[in-house]
Amino acid sequence: MQGPGDRGKDIYGAGDVRIENVPDSVIKHPTDALIRTTASCICGSDLHPYGSMKPEDRPARMGHEFIGIVEDTGTEVTTVKRGDPVVAPFAISDNTCAFCREGLHTSCAHPQANFWDGEPEEGGQAEAVRVPLADGTLVKLPVAPASSLIPSLLTLSDVLGTGYHAAVAGSVNERTRVTVIGDGAVGLMAVLSTKGLGAEQIILMGCHQERTDLGREFGATGIVAARGEEGIAAVRDLPGGHGTHVVIEAVGHLPAYDQALGVVRPGDVISRVAVPQYEKAPIGFGSLFRHNIRLAGGPAPARACIEELMPAILDGTIEPGKVFDANTNLDGVPAGYQDMADRKSLKVLVKP
Amino acid sequence: MQGPGDRGKDIYGAGDVRIENVPDSVIKHPTDALIRTTASCICGSDLHPYGSMKPEDRPARMGHEFIGIVEDTGTEVTTVKRGDPVVAPFAISDNTCAFCREGLHTSCAHPQANFWDGEPEEGGQAEAVRVPLADGTLVKLPVAPASSLIPSLLTLSDVLGTGYHAAVAGSVNERTRVTVIGDGAVGLMAVLSTKGLGAEQIILMGCHQERTDLGREFGATGIVAARGEEGIAAVRDLPGGHGTHVVIEAVGHLPAYDQALGVVRPGDVISRVAVPQYEKAPIGFGSLFRHNIRLAGGPAPARACIEELMPAILDGTIEPGKVFDANTNLDGVPAGYQDMADRKSLKVLVKP
Numbered sequence: 001m002q003g004p005g006d007r008g009k010d011i012y013g014a015g016d017v018r019i020e021n022v023p024d025s026v027i028k029h030p031t032d033a034l035i036r037t038t039a040s041c042i043c044g045s046d047l048h049p050y051g052s053m054k055p056e057d058r059p060a061r062m063g064h065e066f067i068g069i070v071e072d073t074g075t076e077v078t079t080v081k082r083g084d085p086v087v088a089p090f091a092i093s094d095n096t097c098a099f100c101r102e103g104l105h106t107s108c109a110h111p112q113a114n115f116w117d118g119e120p121e122e123g124g125q126a127e128a129v130r131v132p133l134a135d136g137t138l139v140k141l142p143v144a145p146a147s148s149l150i151p152s153l154l155t156l157s158d159v160l161g162t163g164y165h166a167a168v169a170g171s172v173n174e175r176t177r178v179t180v181i182g183d184g185a186v187g188l189m190a191v192l193s194t195k196g197l198g199a200e201q202i203i204l205m206g207c208h209q210e211r212t213d214l215g216r217e218f219g220a221t222g223i224v225a226a227r228g229e230e231g232i233a234a235v236r237d238l239p240g241g242h243g244t245h246v247v248i249e250a251v252g253h254l255p256a257y258d259q260a261l262g263v264v265r266p267g268d269v270i271s272r273v274a275v276p277q278y279e280k281a282p283i284g285f286g287s288l289f290r291h292n293i294r295l296a297g298g299p300a301p302a303r304a305c306i307e308e309l310m311p312a313i314l315d316g317t318i319e320p321g322k323v324f325d326a327n328t329n330l331d332g333v334p335a336g337y338q339d340m341a342d343r344k345s346l347k348v349l350v351k352p
Numbered sequence: 353m354q355g356p357g358d359r360g361k362d363i364y365g366a367g368d369v370r371i372e373n374v375p376d377s378v379i380k381h382p383t384d385a386l387i388r389t390t391a392s393c394i395c396g397s398d399l400h401p402y403g404s405m406k407p408e409d410r411p412a413r414m415g416h417e418f419i420g421i422v423e424d425t426g427t428e429v430t431t432v433k434r435g436d437p438v439v440a441p442f443a444i445s446d447n448t449c450a451f452c453r454e455g456l457h458t459s460c461a462h463p464q465a466n467f468w469d470g471e472p473e474e475g476g477q478a479e480a481v482r483v484p485l486a487d488g489t490l491v492k493l494p495v496a497p498a499s500s501l502i503p504s505l506l507t508l509s510d511v512l513g514t515g516y517h518a519a520v521a522g523s524v525n526e527r528t529r530v531t532v533i534g535d536g537a538v539g540l541m542a543v544l545s546t547k548g549l550g551a552e553q554i555i556l557m558g559c560h561q562e563r564t565d566l567g568r569e570f571g572a573t574g575i576v577a578a579r580g581e582e583g584i585a586a587v588r589d590l591p592g593g594h595g596t597h598v599v600i601e602a603v604g605h606l607p608a609y610d611q612a613l614g615v616v617r618p619g620d621v622i623s624r625v626a627v628p629q630y631e632k633a634p635i636g637f638g639s640l641f642r643h644n645i646r647l648a649g650g651p652a653p654a655r656a657c658i659e660e661l662m663p664a665i666l667d668g669t670i671e672p673g674k675v676f677d678a679n680t681n682l683d684g685v686p687a688g689y690q691d692m693a694d695r696k697s698l699k700v701l702v703k704p
Contacts, residue, residue, distance in 0.1 A: 279636035298644030
């Protein structure tokens with residue numbers, strides 16, 4: 001927070017992530033907190049602008065998953081104080097409005113509620129971050145930044161909550177058979193969450209064996225290493241037939257949605273949590289309507305999931321931090337993006 | 353069933369419905385029943401081919417809502433017998449498969465399961481109909497064909513069950529505020545059903561005062577007689593704000609879906625029961641995804657609703673038959689189509 005300015009990651013366009021010295025983050029509102037970042041990571045959704053951002057939109061600060069130490073707080077902040085280790089979810093919320101009280105923090109009605117994408121001067125892939133609505137947004141951690149639990153606790157920022165939301169939005173329970181489409185970090189967290197909710201059958205559709213092996217460790221009962229019509233046929237041929245009750249679409253591209261339509265059971269549900277990279281898609285008589293297929297999901301209210309899921313991490317019941325298969329510092333972030341884009345890394349943890 | 357053949361309604365193309373002598377319906381399978389129709393009606397969905405059917409597809413037998421007397425039964429039929437008054441839902445099902453047992457008769461897995469549209473030689477707007485899977489499909493009525501309850505019981509074939517399914521698929525309960533888009537017969541049945549499930553606020557969006565007046569009688573607490581942006585703003589300005597928890601889309605055209613997107617509350621649900629006259633529609637970040645809007649609905653399992661809803665008709669709690677504002681005989685059916693298309697009639701009851 002001192003010196004010539006903080007260092008943070010800016011994206012300049014497709015394939016162009018740079019580390020830069022940027023102005024110090026400072027408290028702007030009495031409800032802000034300043035956080036010195038101790039751990040952050042790269043998200044699958046960061047790869048969308050990495051793959052397609054137009055130069056005229058550049059640059060944008062990156063990163064929306066982080067753990068850090070409170071450095072300073074605005075005068076109205078009461079729930080965290082200087083020196084506290086905290087985790088931040090990927091959406092800023094007041095935790096008091098009607099939507100937050102219902103657990104939908106990603107639709108918080110507060111005028112300052114936002115995604116980190118909407119805070120152009122802040123990002124978690126940086127040395128320091130100004131966190132608006134600190135009382136609503138941040139959650140204090142009961143462990144030190146050097147704890148071996150930090151990778152798992154960092155997944156509370158987004159990827160674990162997102163996988164869990166996928167399962168909850170799909171109403172997974174002990175009687176459901178589930179297909180998870182996509183063996184990326186979100187898909188694997190969806191497997192872990194689905195297992196936690198007791199699903200009797202969990203099919204993971206993915207073509208990268210290291211990832212699907214981790215999926216088995218997280219609870220997948222079967223792997224389908226095929227896409228499109230071949231993958232659909234493989235799922236529909238499984239015991240029970242007619243597809244599975246819940247299909248979690250953890251990719252965000254249209255072919256994955258089409259695959260979901262192919263493997264969902266009549267009367268059941270497709271749950272989407274990866275940001276759709278399309279706006280229009282089939283929902284008429286020939287797709288969703290004919291067999292009463294429901295569509296659910298959206299951005300996960302990670303803030304609501306943190307207190308719900310943290311105990312299972314602290315007591316060792318789950319170890320979601322296993323999704324991090326690479327570590328780097330800020331200087332290594334550009335290479336981390338490329339490794340994730342090339343599928344060399346599953347998910348990269350960043351220690352500034 | 354005797355003489356030169358039955359008379360039934362065939363559609364030849366857009367705007368071209370003709371009454372014709374057609375071959376006698378006969379028992380083909382041991383699970384069939386032959387019904388002499390005593391009451392049928394014209395459905396809003398019949399108006400779709402009436403508006404757009406291509407001449408090369410002609411002709412098709414019409415009508416999927418009817419009450420009648422069992423004239424004959426195949427050797428395997430056990431639940432109805434000659435002389436029984438019965439009502440038929442708009443889908444043929446065996447009432448025993450896994451989907452039927454779950455109450456999703458419209459996805460019945462039996463090879464002979466079908467919509468009446470899929471039975472080219474049969475239709476309810478006729479003197480007689482062969483009903484496949486009679487044990488699964490037909491429900492015996494406890495009143496005679498001359499009963500004053502017949503119009504209301506006839507709505508069990510489709511329109512009441514469809515409105516009820518819209519409300520159930522939207523998870524309407526005592527705490528929900530509901531918008532119903534469309535003041536046609538399905539929209540009005542959705543109002544009636546939503547009221548029955550105890551919704552605290554029911555906004556009916558419709559521009560035909562005679563229909564919205566009936567909507568008020570069925571339980572609507574407010575009417576918005578505007579469409580598009582103006583209509584959306586009117587609903588969003590209502591107490592509670594942010595739109596309503598449930599939006600029932602009872603029209604089937606894309607502008608109605610767009611209207612539903614405009615008035616649904618974050619985290620809540622759009623329930624569709626009118627057959628979509630589109631295949632692709634917005635479901636990405638800018639429409640459903642951003643605020644975790646769910647999409648539900650499909651063809652109503654009317655068969656499942658019949659036994660559930662019939663008692664309320666028999667004891668006079670509800671009088672859904674009020675949607676019929678015109679009566680005719682078979683000769684009057686072509687004019688009935690045109691009157692419904694011109695919005696002169698809400699729903700036409702046909703007594704062959």
